[in-house]
Amino acid sequence: MKKMPLHNLHLKLSAKMGEFAGWQVPLFYSSIISEYKQCRQSVALFDISHMGEFIFKGDIEKSGIEKAVTVWIKKIPVGRSRYGFILNNSGGIIDDLLIFKINNDKLLFVVNAAAESIDYKILKKSISCGYLENISTKTAKIDIQGPLAKEVLAEFLNCSQVIPYFGFIEFDYQGEKILISRTGYTGELGYEIFLPNKFVLSIWEKFISHEKVKPAGFGARDILRLEMGYNLAGQDLDDTITPLEAGLSKFVNFSKDFTGKAALVEQKKKGVDKTRVAFVVSSKRIPRPGYKIYYQDKEIGEVTSGSFSAHLSSGIGLGYLESPLTPPACRDYSDIKIIVGNNKKVKIEAQIVNLPFYKKGSLRKGSGLHS
Amino acid sequence: MSIYYTKNHEWAKVEDNIAMVGITEYAVSQLGDVVFINLPESEKSYKQDETLAEIESVKAASDIYSPLSGKVTELNSKLDNSPETINNSPETKGWIAKIEIINSDEINKLMNKEQYQQHLQTLK
Numbered sequence: 143m144k145k146m147p148l149h150n151l152h153l154k155l156s157a158k159m160g161e162f163a164g165w166q167v168p169l170f171y172s173s174i175i176s177e178y179k180q181c182r183q184s185v186a187l188f189d190i191s192h193m194g195e196f197i198f199k200g201d202i203e204k205s206g207i208e209k210a211v212t213v214w215i216k217k218i219p220v221g222r223s224r225y226g227f228i229l230n231n232s233g234g235i236i237d238d239l240l241i242f243k244i245n246n247d248k249l250l251f252v253v254n255a256a257a258e259s260i261d262y263k264i265l266k267k268s269i270s271c272g273y274l275e276n277i278s279t280k281t282a283k284i285d286i287q288g289p290l291a292k293e294v295l296a297e298f299l300n301c302s303q304v305i306p307y308f309g310f311i312e313f314d315y316q317g318e319k320i321l322i323s324r325t326g327y328t329g330e331l332g333y334e335i336f337l338p339n340k341f342v343l344s345i346w347e348k349f350i351s352h353e354k355v356k357p358a359g360f361g362a363r364d365i366l367r368l369e370m371g372y373n374l375a376g377q378d379l380d381d382t383i384t385p386l387e388a389g390l391s392k393f394v395n396f397s398k399d400f401t402g403k404a405a406l407v408e409q410k411k412k413g414v415d416k417t418r419v420a421f422v423v424s425s426k427r428i429p430r431p432g433y434k435i436y437y438q439d440k441e442i443g444e445v446t447s448g449s450f451s452a453h454l455s456s457g458i459g460l461g462y463l464e465s466p467l468t469p470p471a472c473r474d475y476s477d478i479k480i481i482v483g484n485n486k487k488v489k490i491e492a493q494i495v496n497l498p499f500y501k502k503g504s505l506r507k508g509s510g511l512h513s
Numbered sequence: 514m515s516i517y518y519t520k521n522h523e524w525a526k527v528e529d530n531i532a533m534v535g536i537t538e539y540a541v542s543q544l545g546d547v548v549f550i551n552l553p554e555s556e557k558s559y560k561q562d563e564t565l566a567e568i569e570s571v572k573a574a575s576d577i578y579s580p581l582s583g584k585v586t587e588l589n590s591k592l593d594n595s596p597e598t599i600n601n602s603p604e605t606k607g608w609i610a611k612i613e614i615i616n617s618d619e620i621n622k623l624m625n626k627e628q629y630q631q632h633l634q635t636l637k
Contacts, residue, residue: 158545173600174571175546361545361571426549426596428569450548450571457549488566488574 146191147282147339157359163376164254167360174363176362178452179327181366184478185288186358187349194258195336196265197282198249200272207249209401210268211241212385212394223250223323224511226393227385228257228264229402231408234381235388237261238373240325242310242396250321250336252283254375264401282342287332287366289504290354295322295333298348305333307506315341319439327363329370329503364365365449368458371420373498377431378446378460380419387414387462414445416462421480421492423457429482429490435461436481445482453500457490479482517580517620518629520619524604525580527620532581534565535608536599537631544570547599550592553610558584561619567600581619585613 146152152159157168168189168415169254170177180186198207213226223242227235237257242250253261262276282436286294296302299322305311310323337345349355364374373379384402385394386409394406412495423429429448434441448459468473483489514528522540525532541547553566559565565579589608592598599607624632 158542169572170545173546365571426569427551428548428571428574430574450546450569 143404144192145343146189148189148191151244151343151346151398152189158358160359163192165255167192168357169430170359170361171357174359174365175450175452177356177358177362178365180356181288181330181358181362182453183289185286185291185294185332185352185353186328186362187346187355187356188285188287188360188363189282189342189346190285190334190468191197191282191339191342192255193283194251194255194261194276195255195283196251196253196262197275197277198251198265198269198272199245200269202247202249202272205269205272206305207265207272209270209399210265211239211402212402213241214395214398215241215243215249220245221311222306223325224308226300227390228261229384229400231402232381232404233384233386233402233405235375235379235383235385236264236381238375238379240323242321242323244321246313247453252334252336256376258414268401270324275293280339281336281499282339283336284342284346285326285328285332285334285335286504287326287328287330287353289507290509291330291332294349294352294355297352298345304508315345320345326505327372328366329372329500329505330366331504331507350459363448365452368447368449369451369453369498369500370461370503371460371499373460374447383462384409385412386410387416387418389418416464418460418462419494420460420497421458421482421494422451422454422499423459423482424491424493426456427488427490428457429459429461429492430484433459433461433482433484433488435463436483437478442480448482451499458499459491516626517577517623518626518632519580519623520632521578523577523580525609525623527581527614530614530617531586531611532583532614533608533611534580536568536577536603537629538603539636541600541603541607544568544575545572546570547596550596550599550609552588552590553579553585554594555585555588558582558615559612561622568596577609579612580613580623581612584615585610586613587611 152168160169240252305324326332433445435443443463445461451458549569564576566577598604
């Protein structure tokens with residue numbers, strides 16, 4: 143299993159380690175719930191160095207790289223990033239990713255660890271000119287997330303810098319550049335910081351020495367993202383699920399050409415086979431991935447993500463309904479009561495709801511129009 | 514009173530023919546935050562190693578097995594509303610149930626404290 147550059151530090155902090163996408167990662171340091179609260183109330187620091195990063199340099203339009211992704215790269219303003227997908231020919235999601243426009247001929251792609259090598263192959267194959275480099279092994283990533291993250295960052299940078307939501311800056315650090323992006327996976331105001339491995343320990347220690355900051359692991363991160371309804375690629379999204387089925391069509395630009403477009407256009411006409419839903423459980427019991435979803439005693443779908451919402455103090459989950467409920471024309475499932483469980487003994491009542499589960503997130507705070 | 518342990522990290526405090534049952538500090542350290550427990554049924558008899566209760570932490574769902582065969586005489590119902598008591602005090606306030614022991618010979622299959630400590634060493 144692969145080790146992150148801060149592996150020894152996590153061991154020193156007595157983190158409970160676990161496996162994620164072939165990497166050894168910290169699940170929690172003290173407790174998942176307390177680290178969750180740290181992020182919702184103050185600032186949490188995460189080591190997310192397993193993620194994949196590629197740099198593209200060249201003429202974006204001529205290279206053909208647009209074809210590989212669902213977002214229109216040429217329309218991303220310099221200094222901003224956008225969320226999108228790499229699809230297969232059937233419109234299935236190979237991966238979700240962020241594309242950062244560093245300048246008009248330089249991009250940073252940030253992809254999931256599990257799909258890193260296939261993403262790289264696809265992007266590489268899509269370009270006829272220009273240059274694509276996989277910088278994953280030499281790049282670390284730490285996320286600093288929480289309502290007070292802005293002041294913590296200002297102390298680190300020695301100045302108050304306004305970075306809009308989905309904007310980023312390049313910061314000179316000991317002669318090299320680190321990229322600080324106003325994005326995250328928690329629903330709180332925060333930053334994702336991309337930096338060379340050699341700086342990660344010193345920068346981690348600078349942040350962690352701040353009284354408002356504590357480390358948080360992948361366990362807390364999973365609750366945080368799930369409360370926002372953010373999907374986890376490989377779990378809530380995979381190559382048999384299209385963005386339309388996942389309810390993510392706003393991240394697909396139909397006015398450009400991209401791999402998988404024809405299948406999505408067809409699906410738009412015919413309608414989807416399955417629909418992603420979010421649900422709240424009527425107890426503290428946790429719906430686990432793989433549990434079936436039942437409606438009026440009939441199996442209608444499956445849970446893809448589930449956890450305990452510390453905010454709602456109950457179990458929450460995401461899943462897909464394989465066939466439309468009656469009446470079939472009804473697309474708004476909210477308030478419908480379902481049962482989730484395994485075939486054996488677990489049967490939990492649940493109610494379909496609209497996302498997000500957590501509506502008070504500080505993610506856009508002080509960020510232009512959304513402040 | 515004597516205390517015994519299972520390989521699955523349950524403990525049983527035996528006094529006369531009653532065993533108080535719970536899970537160990539080690540079990541809790543592996544589970545992390547406990548958010549739910551499905552307690553045994555009162556008055557119901559369970560066999561040794563049969564699923565007595567189900568416990569869910571944020572991380573995972575697990576079964577708790579009965580360390581001894583017997584009938585449930587008392588439940589720690591406070592756990593329904595505050596399952597985190599198991600995290601805070603797994604070997605005292607976080608007890609799960611009391612059972613009336615049917616066959617005290619089964620105690621021989623359990624570990625004493627020293628043996629359990631040795632068992633934990635093998636897991637490191």
